Amino acid sequence: MVTTGLGSSLAYLLSRAERSVNRGLAAALAAEDVTVEQWRILRALADGRGHSMGELAEAVLMPHPTLTKAIDRLVDRALVYRGHDPADRRRVAVFLADRGAELLARVEGAVAGHHRVIEDAYGLERTEQLMRDLEGLVRALDAPDSPVTPRSHARS
DSSP states (O other): OOOTTGGGOHHHHHHHHHHHHHHHHHHHHGGGTOOHHHHHHHHHHTTSSOBOHHHHHHHHTOOHHHHHHHHHHHHHTTSEEEEEETTEEEEEEEEEOHHHHHHHHHHHHHHHHHHHHHHHHHOHHHHHHHHHHHHHHHHHHHSTTOTTSOTTTOOO
C-alpha cells in the first residue's frame, strides 16, 4: 500500500480508521441485511420523537439526497415511516416503525460484539480514551469560533 506522506496526515489517518471500523461494523450488520448508514438512521430514530430530514441528515452524517434514498429503502422495508412532525404539523418527520425497532434490537448485539472486538484489539482504556478524545476534537472543530468551522455553518 502506498501511503508516502499520507500517513502523517490527521485527516488521512482518521479516514483510514473510519474505513476499518465501518468495514467490521458492516460485516456484523450483514446478517440482518442492514448497512452501516441504515443502522445509524435506525439508532437516531430510536428516541421515538421523529425527526425532520434536516435533523436526521446532520445526525447520521449523510447528505440530503443520499439520506432520502436510504429513507425510501427503509420505508419500503416497513422499518421507518413518514408522518407529521408533532411540533409542527406542516412539516414531515421520519419515525421508527415497530418492525424497525425489532430489527434494531436484534442488531444491537452484533454492534456490541463489534465494539468488543475493537476493545480487544486496542484495549478497553485506550478505546474509551480515544472516544473521549474524538468527542473533544469534534466539539472543538464544531465550535462557532473555530478557525475550521465554515462561517455558513457556524452556530449563532
